[in-house]
Amino acid sequence: MEKTTSIHGMWSSRLMFVLAAAGSAVGLGNIWRFPYLTSDNGGGAFVLVYLACIAVVGLPILIAEVLIGRRGRMSPINTLRKMAKEYGTSRGWVGIGWLGIVAGVLILSFYSVVGGWTLHYSWLYVKQLFGGAPLGDPSVAFRSLLSDPLELTFWHAVFMLLTTVVVALGVEKGLERAVRFLMPALFVLLLLLVGYGFTTGHMGEAATFLFKPDFSRISGGVFLSAMGQAFFTLSLGMATMMTYGAYLPREGISIPRVVIAVALTDTSVALLAGLAIFPIVIAFGLEPAGGGPGLIFNSLPLAFEAMPLGTMYGLLFFGLLAIAAWTSSISLLEPGTAFLSEKFGLKHRKGSALLLAGVSWAVGLLSVLSLNLWSDVKVPAGVNVLGGKNIMDLIEFLANDLMLPLGGMLIALFAGWALSRTVLREELSEMPEWLFVVLRWTLRIVAPLLVLAVLAHAVI
Ligand code: PHE
Numbered sequence: 001m002e003k004t005t006s007i008h009g010m011w012s013s014r015l016m017f018v019l020a021a022a023g024s025a026v027g028l029g030n031i032w033r034f035p036y037l038t039s040d041n042g043g044g045a046f047v048l049v050y051l052a053c054i055a056v057v058g059l060p061i062l063i064a065e066v067l068i069g070r071r072g073r074m075s076p077i078n079t080l081r082k083m084a085k086e087y088g089t090s091r092g093w094v095g096i097g098w099l100g101i102v103a104g105v106l107i108l109s110f111y112s113v114v115g116g117w118t119l120h121y122s123w124l125y126v127k128q129l130f131g132g133a134p135l136g137d138p139s140v141a142f143r144s145l146l147s148d149p150l151e152l153t154f155w156h157a158v159f160m161l162l163t164t165v166v167v168a169l170g171v172e173k174g175l176e177r178a179v180r181f182l183m184p185a186l187f188v189l190l191l192l193l194v195g196y197g198f199t200t201g202h203m204g205e206a207a208t209f210l211f212k213p214d215f216s217r218i219s220g221g222v223f224l225s226a227m228g229q230a231f232f233t234l235s236l237g238m239a240t241m242m243t244y245g246a247y248l249p250r251e252g253i254s255i256p257r258v259v260i261a262v263a264l265t266d267t268s269v270a271l272l273a274g275l276a277i278f279p280i281v282i283a284f285g286l287e288p289a290g291g292g293p294g295l296i297f298n299s300l301p302l303a304f305e306a307m308p309l310g311t312m313y314g315l316l317f318f319g320l321l322a323i324a325a326w327t328s329s330i331s332l333l334e335p336g337t338a339f340l341s342e343k344f345g346l347k348h349r350k351g352s353a354l355l356l357a358g359v360s361w362a363v364g365l366l367s368v369l370s371l372n373l374w375s376d377v378k379v380p381a382g383v384n385v386l387g388g389k390n391i392m393d394l395i396e397f398l399a400n401d402l403m404l405p406l407g408g409m410l411i412a413l414f415a416g417w418a419l420s421r422t423v424l425r426e427e428l429s430e431m432p433e434w435l436f437v438v439l440r441w442t443l444r445i446v447a448p449l450l451v452l453a454v455l456a457h458a459v460i
Helices: 013-025 028-040 044-072 076-086 090-127 138-146 149-169 173-201 204-209 220-233 241-244 255-283 294-306 309-346 346-370 391-418 420-426 432-460
Strands: none
Touching: 013 173, 013 241, 013 255, 013 309, 028 044, 028 090, 028 220, 028 241, 028 255, 028 294, 028 309, 044 076, 044 149, 044 204, 044 220, 044 241, 044 255, 044 294, 044 346, 044 391, 044 420, 044 432, 076 090, 076 241, 076 391, 090 138, 090 149, 090 241, 090 309, 090 391, 138 149, 138 294, 149 241, 149 309, 149 346, 173 204, 173 255, 173 294, 173 309, 204 255, 220 391, 220 432, 255 294, 294 309, 346 391, 391 432, 420 432
16 A cells, blocks of 8 residues: 655645745756757747647656655655566666666756856855945856856855755755745746836847747757756656655645646746846847857846846845755755665765765866866767767756656656556546546657657757
8 A cells, every 4th residue: 555654754735845846846947047048049949849848748747757756655766666566567667766866966966066156146246235346247257257166166065065954954844944935035036027127128029039939940959958958947857856746745635736836837937037038138239049058147237237226136136046046956966865865774864965965066076177177178069969068068968958858758658657547547536537548648658759759859
């Protein structure tokens, strides 16, 4: 019989699950990565493919992940091990859990570097608030940050430490309370920035760039980036949501409903971020296309400089972004930590978190160095999808664009084929029959085929 609680603890309510899962989903992926990928991939066409990926592939797999987690109630590896045994299927499925933990360590490695950037910017605005020198030309400020390995390593370490502390303490107490008011605050601030976007008089152009697809821009590469981003932004394919699902109570909670709330929050934050950033980019004479990873760091400070109380808004924005990144980074560390503490004993949770975070921090140093001392180490341009990528890009590509979709595909196949119809139906008892049938066949055939097609097209 399936268990009703997890040994790692439980979310205290449905709302808390939604907040924690949305806290995981909403992060750098929405506010840093989505705008710059849109910028680099030609605007509206990318946004359209991205939204389609969320709806057709992301949502069903999100449901599957949470459901598997809730059924198994352990860390991903042990959940899958247990289920494989109970339902008499191949033990090979446990590989999904391993893939997830490795992907988590890889993603956290560069996520923490970028999280460090947001801390650095918050600190700059704090100093400015107390009379320090203004930022000056943002692109100069950003370049000087990237060229300084020690500064980057320092903030990377601070960010990783913050992440480790929360995970070491257990997610429920500190985190539940924090997300409750921080997520709404971020939302309000984004709305404010969108409001500022209207005053620039360039909202129309920005909306055109974001929402008017230029189909000639769609290529295999655009599909791959959009698919990777859909997985990344929903924290999908690496068993994060499976782990959060393991802490989800059963009584009166419909998985599809809570999952839709999470996906809607996540998507609206990404679109709001786009609507906040592009008017500013255009108004200050920057190019909306090809902004690269520096997009928000190069553009938003211009607006903060021009706004009344701009320094305060700058601090609020980067501070909240750091917090949004933080609630995501803990969810990158949690699955592996849960697994290690099942292995070594629950009282070793702290050591487990520290060990994994240490490994991830060390891997992150590769990303730090690829921004400065090793910036010339690149795949030769034009060879294939990898052309022109530095080490940080490569790690990001491997984890986000390959491992997450692959993990997601396997999760869909597991839920669709390895779990019996009865088990699946038990977990989704509130769903109308026709929708259940659609979902099951999406998991069995449609989603895996779509992921496979995108991966194959891009890699070959
Ligand atoms: N979803 C997070 C973001 O958009 C990143 C993340 C990916 C978190 C995978 C957990 C797992 O920033």
